[in-house]
Amino acid sequence: MRTQICDRLGIDAPIFAFSHCRDVVVEASKAGAIGVLGAVGFTPEELEVQLDWIDARIGDKPYGVDVVIPAKDPWAHEPDLDKLRQKLKSMIPPETSAYVKKILADNGVPELPAGTQHEGDYLIRSTAATARVMSRSPLSDRMCASSPTRSARRPPM
Helix, strand or coil, X not given: CCCHHHHHHCCCCCCEEEXXXXXXXXXXXXXXXXXXXXXXXXXXXXXXXXXXHHHHHHCCCCEEEECCCCCCCCCCCCCCHHHHHHHHHHCCCHHHHHHXXXXXXXXXXXXXXXXXXXXXXXXXXXHHHHHHHHHCCHHHHHHCCCCCCCCCCCCCC
């Protein structure tokens, strides 16, 4: 299906594939959609690695980066992201954690080895805190640079 948005963005299909997985972003864009990397869970350094990886593999296909920047930051008083993650995690009721563990166990998903941190743990933090860190990073300037894959590529309105 060819639509106006396809013409404006230079894509073949009006599909936006949002993912935290760089492989999905690249493959979606190569297939004619537009892959969009969900960046809120990455530190600025991690995001730079992800973007470099995508740039090395995507060719001239467009892709997007989804960065959430909230208007208010209720956690501004906590500059330490690890402490913030622990505070937010402590707000999850024990019953919820127990239910999730039960669902995983009932479906044969083994527990992680002691001391291993799951990637999802990094997502249990305030998007405000993550955006705050990213907005203070030199990477935020780089993302707006004029490289072909990272430029805004805004179509005329």
